[in-house]
Amino acid sequence: MTTPNVSSPHVTHTVNQAPAPRLYATTTALPPTDGPTHLHNALRDADPRTTLAWIxxxxxxxxxxxxxxxxxxxxxxxxxxxxxxxxxxxxATIDNDIQAPGTGLIAFGSFAYSPHSPHGATLIVPEHITGTHNGISWHTTITTTPTTPTPPPPAPPITEPGPATYTPGTLTETTWTDRVTQAIDAITNGHLDKVVLARDEHITTPHPIDPRWLLTQLTNSYPHTWVFAIDGLIGATPEMLIRLHNNTATSRILAGTIRRTGNTTTDTNLASTLTHSPKDLHEHAYAVTSVTDVLQPHCHTLSVPETPFVLDLPNVMHLATDVTGHTNTNINVLELAEQLHPSAAVCGTPRTTADNLINTLEGMDRGRYAGPIGWIDSHGDGEFGIALRCGHLDATHTNMRIFAGCGIVDASDPTAELNESHAKLLPMKNAFTPPQDAHP
Structure with a gap:
């Protein structure tokens, strides 16, 4: 197998931070409403320069x-x-009588896929948080002084970015399918069992992309995914890397994908095909094992279904497995995320061999795509998904780099994998362009 020699940029260990300040967090209940009214109002009123979201x-x-x-x-x-x-x-000094998940002092976090990426990692403690959980809503203010915080200035109206233009990313589609062929050869020759290859494209708009506008589009179209915005990375991931709450750890594992047609009968048949596909079941099993092997030492019980279910999304269907465990160690959600990343769902197996092949074949820095993204509270509980179906805004907010990845095993077909990548790019493309016009 002949492969291009592409190395990751070398990034030394650096930490950029001010001395850790003493923080004061106060959570107060909001009046009950029908539906997510408080979240809608909070998104409308958020500062677009610093908007954070997990919905x-x-x-x-x-x-x-x-x-x-x-x-x-x-x-x-x-x-x-x-x-x-x-x-x-x-x-910190924390005043929180509600004690629902996401109340009190929290930080939003986003981590680069690779330790060599210049995108690094960030934890952000916001000043203003509005939350809703199972009908309970609240507002949290976080300050560096014990005084009552000054109300934020009015946010500007939400604006649309205008017509989007799509351009190729690092590799042409032909080159990327060639790299998939090389990956299949490596698997067939026994070098590894599975590898996930990603590719990127660019979206350019005439006016700045308001994160609040994009979040609204994604929330309306993909309500059953985790819609997020953290430090310029915006998307709608269907995959939960790890959730930890009161010593209960859960993970939603996705691997094995088929594109929906929109026809109910056809899609029902496709779902059946997916659940009986040796290639997709094989790929899915690697992803499940990579998660359960990490969670097992930290859990006194671990529930792993014998067979996956089909997760039905507007654009694709995935084989999915929900794993639940009860932790027996004093470990927080961020420590679990570190141990789980990268799972076989975004890297491959064996992990080191797959990661090396990714560096060789993809020819790009993934940035924070496919890395852990989510939030952590003062108890160490929280949620971190895998940053999928997402894009990263540049400094001008008029260019967004979007990503899609596909799991490659010995039975993979390069053309089918390219088609799958198109389907996985559609959530971001359809947010900018009506579906009938967003196809490549």
């Missing part, structure tokens, strides 16, 4: 402002962020 099925968090942040790079990016967060929480 699913009418529950979640909308935040803005910056109380404090940390950015870190290199192999110790998780450890650096976790150590900093422990210092923050140990010194």
């Amino acid at each position: 699913r099925d009418g529950n979640g968090l909308i935040a803005h402002g910056r109380a404090t942040t940390i950015t870190t790079h290199g192999h110790s990016r998780f450890t650096d962020a976790n150590t900093w967060w422990q210092t923050i929480t140990n010194n």
Whole structure:
């Protein structure tokens, strides 16, 4: 097998942070409403320069402002962020009578896929958070002084970015399918069992992309995914890397995909095809094992269904497995995310061999695509998904780099994998362009 020699950029270990401040977090209940009214209002009123979001099925968090942040790079990016967060929480004063998930002091986090990426990692503690969980809503303010915070200035109206233009990314489609062929050869020759190859494209708009506008589009179209915005990375992921709450750990594992047609009868038949596909079941099993092997030592019970179910999304169907465990160790959600990343769902197996092949074949830095993204609270609980179906805004907010990845095994077909990547790019493309016009 002949492959291009593409190496990842070397990034030394760096940490950019001010001395960890003493923070004051106050959570107050909001009056009951029908539906996610408080979240809708909070998104409308958020500062578009600092908007943060984590929303699913009418529950979640909308935040803005910056109380404090940390950015870190290199192999110790998780450890650096976790150590900093422990210092923050140990010194904080927290007034929180609600105690629902997402209340009190929290930080939003986003981590690069690779330790070599210049995109590094960040934890952001916002100043203003509005949350809703199972009909309970609240507002949290976080400040560096014990005084009553100054209300934020009015946010500008939400604006649309205008017609989108789509351009190729790092590799042409022909080159990318050639790389898929090379990956299949490596698997067939026994070098590894599975590898996930990603590709990128670019979306350009005449006017700046308002994160609040894009979040609204994604929430309306993909309500059952985790819609997020953290540090310029915006998307709608269907995959939960790890959720931890009161010592219960859960993970939703996706691997094995088929594109929907929109015809109910046809899609029902396709779902049946997916559940009986040796190639997709094979690919899915690797992803499940990569997660359960990590969780097992930390759990006194671990529930793993024998067969996956079909997760039906507007654009694709996935084989999915929900794993649940009860932890027996004093470990927080960020530490679990570090151990789980990268799972076979976004890397491959064996992990090191697959990661090396990714560096060789993809020819690009994934940035924070396919890395852990989510939030952590002062108890160490929280949620981190895998940053999929997403894009990263550049400094001008008029260019977004979007991504899609496909799991490659010995039975993969390069053309089918390219078609799958098109389907996985559609959530971001359809947010900008009506579906009938968004196909490549």
